[in-house]
Amino acid sequence: MPQEALRRVPVRRKVCSKVAGQSGEEIVWEVFVRPKNGLGHKHCGSVHACDKDMALLAARDVYTRRGEGDSIWVVKSTDIVSSNPTYKDNFVGSGEKNYRYPAFYDVPNDVENI
Amino acid sequence: MSSQDQALLFEVLLRLADDNFILGHRISEWCGHAPTLEEDLALPNIALDLIGHAQVLYQMASKVDVAKRDEDQLAFLRLEHEYKNVLLVEQENGHFGDTILRLFYFSVFMKLLWKRTKEVTSFDELKFFAEKAYNEMVYHVRYSSEWVRRLGIGTHESNCRMLGSVHNLAPFVGELFLVDSFDREAQEKKILPNIATFLEDWKKEIFEVFNKSNLRLGVVALEKQGGRLGNHTETFGYLLAELQYLQRTFPGAKW
Numbered sequence: 001m002p003q004e005a006l007r008r009v010p011v012r013r014k015v016c017s018k019v020a021g022q023s024g025e026e027i028v029w030e031v032f033v034r035p036k037n038g039l040g041h042k043h044c045g046s047v048h049a050c051d052k053d054m055a056l057l058a059a060r061d062v063y064t065r066r067g068e069g070d071s072i073w074v075v076k077s078t079d080i081v082s083s084n085p086t087y088k089d090n091f092v093g094s095g096e097k098n099y100r101y102p103a104f105y106d107v108p109n110d111v112e113n114i
Numbered sequence: 115m116s117s118q119d120q121a122l123l124f125e126v127l128l129r130l131a132d133d134n135f136i137l138g139h140r141i142s143e144w145c146g147h148a149p150t151l152e153e154d155l156a157l158p159n160i161a162l163d164l165i166g167h168a169q170v171l172y173q174m175a176s177k178v179d180v181a182k183r184d185e186d187q188l189a190f191l192r193l194e195h196e197y198k199n200v201l202l203v204e205q206e207n208g209h210f211g212d213t214i215l216r217l218f219y220f221s222v223f224m225k226l227l228w229k230r231t232k233e234v235t236s237f238d239e240l241k242f243f244a245e246k247a248y249n250e251m252v253y254h255v256r257y258s259s260e261w262v263r264r265l266g267i268g269t270h271e272s273n274c275r276m277l278g279s280v281h282n283l284a285p286f287v288g289e290l291f292l293v294d295s296f297d298r299e300a301q302e303k304k305i306l307p308n309i310a311t312f313l314e315d316w317k318k319e320i321f322e323v324f325n326k327s328n329l330r331l332g333v334v335a336l337e338k339q340g341g342r343l344g345n346h347t348e349t350f351g352y353l354l355a356e357l358q359y360l361q362r363t364f365p366g367a368k369w
Binding site for chain 1: 260
């Protein structure tokens, strides 16, 4: 299997350099929002911010304006390790593996989140 | 309700509404001009909160208005001297730090006011509203205080600019805590709490943030005043010209 490459290049911008603390730069944070208790946090986009607290505030203002969630995670984009879509066939492509799908029994109607 | 009580209630509701409305309008001026996309959403979010609070207060005031004006007429069709907001909120936005510092001062003040109002008011409508408004003010304080801290300790230049903001806004702070006969009566009649008693709590909250921000708050004294009597600063006429343009050009225009 080819070496997994780190694709995500940290995007930095200078517009806020006067106000962004020691480094003078804002970095990109990935934002994950949980719609409601019991579900998982889903990736919904990214924000620029100079530190983690400001990233959380920015995420709140950009992604939960219409009550979309009850909890937010932010993670530095550079901390995310990602696979390379170019090599998906020999890594995450599932191919013809029907036996992996739960298609052989009935899901009760009342079960919503499965 | 006696006509005297009605006039009192109208006046105090109008003051609160105008403070929120005019600051909401000022902050909305950042829409499309903020330094980053994130702030370009955060500031209008806050402006909309403030204008929303003003709308509820204008609705309450409308019910006790002897001239029977509705919320839109109160918001958009009064003359300059009929607005009763403090001078602080009508000042021009200045740079981002000026706007943030004013928001910080105002939202700490309003947070304390709504907190005390829900405890003391006997006016049910206001009590119910104070609960919701308080929660929104907690966020405004959080947002603005985090920025004050970062601008205060960010760079030499950002610190210098914030010291300038503190200096420039200082003459307008005292008026927030000004108590006149309307306030005293509103306090006796259990409509609003005693505003003067917030001053120490307000200073404490500002000090706590300033201590971490390399900023210093001077003496809070009553310097510039007049907004509560309808005497505004020069910039207010220009603000109203833009704010009222639509309703004056197309009377009764609706979405």
